[in-house]
Amino acid sequence: MSEKITIKEIACRAQTSKTTVSFYLNGRTDKMSEETRQRIAKVIEETNYRPSVAARLLNAKETKLIGVIIGDITNSFANQIVKGIDDIAREKRYQLIVGNSNYILENEEDYVNRMLAMGVDGFIVQPSSKFDQLVDKIKNEGKEVVFIDSQVSMDREKWVKTNxxxxxxxxxxxxxxxxxxxxxxxxxxxxxxxxxxxxxxxxxxxxxxxxxxxxxxxxxxxxxxxxxxxxxxxxxxxxxxxxxxxxxxxxxxxxxxxxxxxxxxxxxxxxxxxxxxxxxxxxxxxxxxxxxxPAYDEGHQAAKILIDSLEGKHEEAPNQILKCNVNWCESTN
Known part of the structure; x- marks a missing residue:
């Protein structure tokens, strides 16, 4: 049944409009009455309805997707960056698509193209030094990008790095x-x-x-x-x-x-x-x-900068330098 039922049928059974159901599915329920939310939720549960993600992305002005391109996902530093990004993204109801570039320009370009095709709202990138060749492509698509850990420009782009x-x-x-x-x-x-x-x-x-x-x-x-x-x-x-x-x-x-x-x-x-x-x-x-x-904090702040820009608030400083600390141990003491 979940493969056949449509938003129109959900709306009909819940005695509301397709637009209201769409708002519910996209988490925009702040102006919706509790009674309406409960009716829609009950119908969705009864029918085991699962919306078509592809169809929603094609029709949406924003997808709530963030493309994250990491240089080397295998180390714990990168894991903490992604965790920091994801925690803010979840809080703001965004989802991540993550790619591992190995700091190779061809891989970065491939991920940029594929993520643009998926309709991501913006990018957080740990770039190679050649990534500047792809910045215009991203901006020409009207997408935001925040660089993390490394940056391609100190004065023109948004970035978070350490000292x-x-x-x-x-x-x-x-x-x-x-x-x-x-x-x-x-x-x-x-x-x-x-x-x-x-x-x-x-x-x-x-x-x-x-x-x-x-x-x-x-x-x-x-x-x-x-x-x-x-x-x-x-x-x-x-x-x-x-x-x-x-x-x-x-x-x-x-x-x-x-x-x-x-x-x-x-x-x-x-x-x-x-x-x-x-x-x-x-x-x-x-x-x-x-x-x-502070890898987690780098990811955390990069996500805040990107989402702040996507939502037009412009409350976050677009360039941030975080401080490292030295963990003195036996190999030097």
Whole structure:
């Protein structure tokens, strides 16, 4: 029966209009009497009516859908971002469509096209550095976009990010006081994301302010721990105090595994610091110092900015920088 019954039949049985039933199905019941709501609800329950989502989207001026494009959905940082977005979206009666781009422009473009075809009202995107090529396409469709974690423009777009540069600079300055002799930075390609550039620059600038330099290794995103072990074996010298800074969340556990035979030297000879990963770094032995981003808050604020703009309220600041904190642990203390 649920496949055949229509809104017209629901309206007839509930003794109301099709428009009123449509308002009920879309959650717009604030001006509807309790009696009318109960009649419609009773008929829907009795008939097991399920509205056609596709038909509703085709006819709706707004779909209450938000397209979310994440760079790498596999890490806990991204999970927390999506959770923050979803909590606000649910509160405001929006639903999410989530895609994982792997920071590849072709994937981002494919998701943008498909989500536009689905009729999303707006986008929240963790972009690659090349996403700026897609911004005009989105805006030409009359859609809003908020960037999260990284951004393609500081002055023209809406975005939420963390103080990556300042957080790395300050933490590095504090660590240099411990008297390390050498510094190693391990990062995936910094040109792919603005956050990687900010973190790498923060580390380099902190060292240069003290007249020091670092050895930088740019590695592939799919590098294995074995390759990192071989690289570190060549760099680490007996008796030389060395600080290792891992720029990327996803690389830190691989570097930690690569340092298996050196962990007994932490923190007195070898120091290790990275980003996030608190789901394991607080329980490892030794525990690992990380700069922690407020990922949930980033998602939360990005959703508030987007929905605020979609609803024409313009009460939220369109650009927001949230503060990281350092979780000092045994790998540096």
């Amino acid at each position: 990556n540069y300042e957080a790395v600079l300050e933490a590095s300055e504090m660590l240099m006081e411990k008297g390390y002799d050498e510094y190693i930075m391990i990062t995936a390609d910094p040109s792919v994301l603005s956050t990687r550039k900010e973190r790498a620059t923060g580390f380099i600038d902190a060292l240069q302010l003290k007249g020091k330099q670092c050895i930088t290794h740019v590695v592939d995103g799919d590098v294995e721990s074995e390759a990192l072990t071989e690289m570190l074996n060549k760099e680490l010298k007996f008796g030389t105090r060395t600080l290792i800074f891992v720029v990327n969340c996803f690389l830190l556990p691989r570097v930690y595994v690569a340092l298996k035979n050196y962990r007994n030297l932490m923190p007195h000879t070898i120091g290790l610091i990275g980003f996030d990963n608190t789901e394991w770094s607080n329980f490892s032995s030794p525990t690992v110092t990380t700069i922690v981003q």
